[in-house]
Amino acid sequence: xxxxxxxxxxxxxxxxxxxxxxxxxxxxxxxxxxxxxxxxxxxxxxxxxxxxxxxxxxxxxxxxxxxxxxxxxxxxxxxxxxxxxxxxxxxxxxxxxxxxxxxxxxxxxxxxxxxxxxxxxxxxxxxxxxxxxxxxxxxxxxxxxxxxxxxxxxxxxxx
Numbered sequence: 001x002x003x004x005x006x007x008x009x010x011x012x013x014x015x016x017x018x019x020x021x022x023x024x025x026x027x028x029x030x031x032x033x034x035x036x037x038x039x040x041x042x043x044x045x046x047x048x049x050x051x052x053x054x055x056x057x058x059x060x061x062x063x064x065x066x067x068x069x070x071x072x073x074x075x076x077x078x079x080x081x082x083x084x085x086x087x088x089x090x091x092x093x094x095x096x097x098x099x100x101x102x103x104x105x106x107x108x109x110x111x112x113x114x115x116x117x118x119x120x121x122x123x124x125x126x127x128x129x130x131x132x133x134x135x136x137x138x139x140x141x142x143x144x145x146x147x148x149x150x151x152x153x154x155x156x157x158x159x
Contacts, residue, residue: 029152
């Protein structure tokens, strides 16, 4: 007798689930690995109530003078986020992986990498939010630097 009640409750909960949403972020940032230099990129995401998925493309500038290679990444990430905003703020954590290319002069390495990080989305006006994010990247293969840190601030549009 308890099984029909459990099934009924699950059907009601699944039927009342939050609708999916998407967002787009354009960002500028910095990486201190090995010297501070600029980062820029774009991310597009899709999410449910707590779990989301995101694809991100980002690029760090090369600085030959400081022997700092360029880094381009194309990563897919899973986000776990607060289900509701508190005073217009939502927190998230993220983990993912993808392909990177590190290049300095004639030296180049392309391989797989992973990242771990988190951040905050702050509602500004309507669907426009500010996004602040910090990530740690671990690169496989034979890169010049196998760990990169990146901090960025971006404009996020929810739709």
